Amino acid sequence: MIESMANWFLSLTWFPQMELASVKLLSVLLVGAGLFAFIAVNAIVLVYVERKVSAFMQVRLGPMRVGPYGTLQTVADALKLLLKEDIIPTLADSILFRVGPFIILISAIVAFAAIPFSPTVTAADMSIGLYYIVSISSIVVVGIVMSGWASNNKWSLYGAMRSAAQIVSYEIPVGLTLLAVVAMAGSLNMNEIIIAQGGSSNLFHWIPLPLPNWYMFNNPFLFIAFFMYIIGATAEINRTPFDLPESESELVAGFMTEYSGIRWALFFLSEYANFTLVAFLTAVVFMGGWQSPFETIFAAKTSLLVLLALALAWTGYVKTKANRLSIYPLAIIGLSTIAAWLFPGFAIWITEPGLFWIAMKVLSLIFLLMWFRWTFPRLRVDQLMYVSWKVLMPIALFNLIGVATWMWLTGEIQF
Amino acid sequence: MLEHYGTALALGIVGFLLMYAAFIIQKLVGPKNSTDVKLDTYECGEEPEGETWIQFNVRFYVIALIFIIFDIEVVFLFPWAVVFKDLGFLTFIEVFVFISILVVGLAYVWKKGDLQWVKMKLKYGTGRYSASNLLEKENLKEAA
Numbered sequence: 055m056i057e058s059m060a061n062w063f064l065s066l067t068w069f070p071q072m073e074l075a076s077v078k079l080l081s082v083l084l085v086g087a088g089l090f091a092f093i094a095v096n097a098i099v100l101v102y103v104e105r106k107v108s109a110f111m112q113v114r115l116g117p118m119r120v121g122p123y124g125t126l127q128t129v130a131d132a133l134k135l136l137l138k139e140d141i142i143p144t145l146a147d148s149i150l151f152r153v154g155p156f157i158i159l160i161s162a163i164v165a166f167a168a169i170p171f172s173p174t175v176t177a178a179d180m181s182i183g184l185y186y187i188v189s190i191s192s193i194v195v196v197g198i199v200m201s202g203w204a205s206n207n208k209w210s211l212y213g214a215m216r217s218a219a220q221i222v223s224y225e226i227p228v229g230l231t232l233l234a235v236v237a238m239a240g241s242l243n244m245n246e247i248i249i250a251q252g253g254s255s256n257l258f259h260w261i262p263l264p265l266p267n268w269y270m271f272n273n274p275f276l277f278i279a280f281f282m283y284i285i286g287a288t289a290e291i292n293r294t295p296f297d298l299p300e301s302e303s304e305l306v307a308g309f310m311t312e313y314s315g316i317r318w319a320l321f322f323l324s325e326y327a328n329f330t331l332v333a334f335l336t337a338v339v340f341m342g343g344w345q346s347p348f349e350t351i352f353a354a355k356t357s358l359l360v361l362l363a364l365a366l367a368w369t370g371y372v373k374t375k376a377n378r379l380s381i382y383p384l385a386i387i388g389l390s391t392i393a394a395w396l397f398p399g400f401a402i403w404i405t406e407p408g409l410f411w412i413a414m415k416v417l418s419l420i421f422l423l424m425w426f427r428w429t430f431p432r433l434r435v436d437q438l439m440y441v442s443w444k445v446l447m448p449i450a451l452f453n454l455i456g457v458a459t460w461m462w463l464t465g466e467i468q469f
Numbered sequence: 470m471l472e473h474y475g476t477a478l479a480l481g482i483v484g485f486l487l488m489y490a491a492f493i494i495q496k497l498v499g500p501k502n503s504t505d506v507k508l509d510t511y512e513c514g515e516e517p518e519g520e521t522w523i524q525f526n527v528r529f530y531v532i533a534l535i536f537i538i539f540d541i542e543v544v545f546l547f548p549w550a551v552v553f554k555d556l557g558f559l560t561f562i563e564v565f566v567f568i569s570i571l572v573v574g575l576a577y578v579w580k581k582g583d584l585q586w587v588k589m590k591l592k593y594g595t596g597r598y599s600a601s602n603l604l605e606k607e608n609l610k611e612a613a
Binding site for chain 1: 473474475476477478479480481482483484485487488491494495498499500501502503505507508509510511512513517521529532534536537539540542543546547549550551552553554555557558561565568572575581584585586587590593594612
C-alpha cells in the first residue's frame with residue numbers, strides 16, 4: 055500500500071519531484087498519522103456509542119446535553135481531560151509511572167498496522183500478520199504491570215497482578231483457537247486468510263443451508279472456536295464479564311487508580327483501541343473480513359428477502375409479546391431490500407468486497423461485546439481461572455485435533 | 470518485506486509523538502497548584518498505611534510458569550499450522566505426540582491442584598483450618 059501511495063504522489067502534477075525513498079517515508083508518516091487519527095476518533099465515537107447503548111438497555115436516555123443528542127459529550131470529556139492537572143503521586147516510581155501508559159497505547163496502535171481495511175488498504179501487509187498482531191497485543195501486560203507497580207498503591211498493584219494473570223491465562227486458549235484457523239488457511243497473512251473465505255457453500259459443507267464460506271461456518275470445530283475466541287478476547291481486553299482488573303466495586307479502578315487527566319485518557323484510548331482491534335481480528339479470522347456475504351447479485355436479492363421475512367417475524371413477535379413496535383431492523387432491512395431490487399447499482403455494490411463489509415462486521419461485534427456488558431454478571435477470580443485453564447484450554451486442544459481430523463476426512467490433506 | 474516492519478515502527482513513532490504533543494498541550498494549559506495532600510497515594514480517603522511493594526502470593530508465579538510452557542507450545546505450533554496443508558497428515562501425528570506430552574503436563578498440574586485458585590477449602594481444611602479445629606475455637610469463644 056505504501057508503494058502504490060508513493061507512486062500516486064509522484065504521478066500528481068503539483069507534487070515536487072523527489073526520490074522514491076523520501077516519498078515512501080512521507081507516505082509511511084501519513085499512514086501513521088491517519089491510523090492514529092482513526093484510533094482516536096474511533097475511541098471518541100465508541101465511548102459515545104457505548105454510553106448510549108448502555109442507556110437504551112437500561113431504559114434511560116444517556117448523554118443528551120452537549121450537542122444534538124449528546125453527540126459532542128465525549129469530545130467535551132476529552133477536552134476536559136486535556137485541561138486537567140497532571141498528578142504524579144510523590145511515593146510513585148516516577149519513571150515507570152510515566153512510561154506505563156505509553157507502552158500500553160503504543161502496543162495497541164502498532165498492532166493496527168497489519169489490519170486489512172479493504173482489499174487494497176493494509177498499512178503493512180505482512181506475511182506473518184496474524185502472528186504479529188497476537189504477539190504485539192500481548193505487550194499490553196508489561197505496561198499494565200509497570201503502571202500498577204509504579205503507582206505504589208494497593209488497589210493498583212492488586213489490579214495489575216490480577217490483570218496480568220488474566221491476560222496471560224486467556225492468551226493460550228486464544229492462541230490455540232487462532233492456530234486452528236491458521237491450519238485451515240495455511241497462511242498467516244491477513245489478506246490471504248480473508249481470500250480463503252470467499253464465495254459461499256453449505257453450512258459445514260454438509261447441511262443444505264447456503265451460507266457465506268466464512269471459517270465460522272466452515273466446520274463444526276471452527277464454529278466452537280469462534281465462540282471460544284469471543285470469550286477469550288473479551289477476557290483479554292478486560293471487558294465485562296471479565297473486568298476484574300478494574301472492577302469498580304472492589305478495586306476502585308484497578309491499575310489506573312492513581313492516574314488522572316491526560317495520562318488516564320491514554321488508558322481509555324488504548325482500551326477502546328484494543329476493543330476495536332479484537333473486533334477486527336474476529337471479523338478477519340472468522341467472518342471473512344472485507345468479503346461480501348453475498349456471492350452473486352441473485353444471492354444478495356434472495357438473502358435480503360429471507361432477512362426481510364425474518365425481520366417481519368421478529369417485529370410481529372415483539373408486538374405480540376411486549377406490545378412494542380420494533381421498527382428499526384424492519385426499516386433498515388426493508389429499505390436495503392427495496393434498494394437491491396430496484397437499483398442494480400446498489401445490488402452490485404453490496405456483492406463487492408470492501409471497507410463497508412468489514413466495518414459492518416466490526417460494528418456488529420462491538421455491539422455484541424457491549425451487549426455482553428449488560429447481560430453477564432462479573433466473574434469471581436477463581437471462576438475466571440477455572441474457565442481459562444480447565445474449560446477453554448482442553449476444548450481448544452481438542453478443537454485443534456478436531457480441525458486437523460476434519461481436514462483429513464474432507465480430503466483437504468493426504469497422508 | 471522489511472518495509473512492512475518499518476511501517477509498523479513508523480506508526481509507533483508517529484503515535485508516540487502525537488501523544489507527546491497532547492502532554493505538551495497539557496503542560497501549557499493545565500493548572501499547576503499541587504499540594505502534599507493532592508500528591509498523596511489514594512487509599513479511600515485514609516492516610517496510606519504500610520508497605521505496598523510486598524511479596525505477592527505464589528500462585529501468580531505458578532500461573533506465569535504454566536503460561537510460559539504453554540505459550541512456547543503455541544509458538545512451536547504456529548509454523549506447523551502454516552505448512553500443515555503441504556506436509557499432510559503424517560506431520561499431524563508428530564504434532565499429536567507433542568501436544569499429548571503437554572496434555573499430560575496439564576493433567577499433572579491439574580491433579581496437583583496448581584490450577585486451583587482457591588487453595589484452601591475451609592470445609593475440608595486441614596491443620597488449624599480443619600472443621601473440628603474451627604469448631605473448637607468457636608466453642609472456646611462461646612465459653613469465654
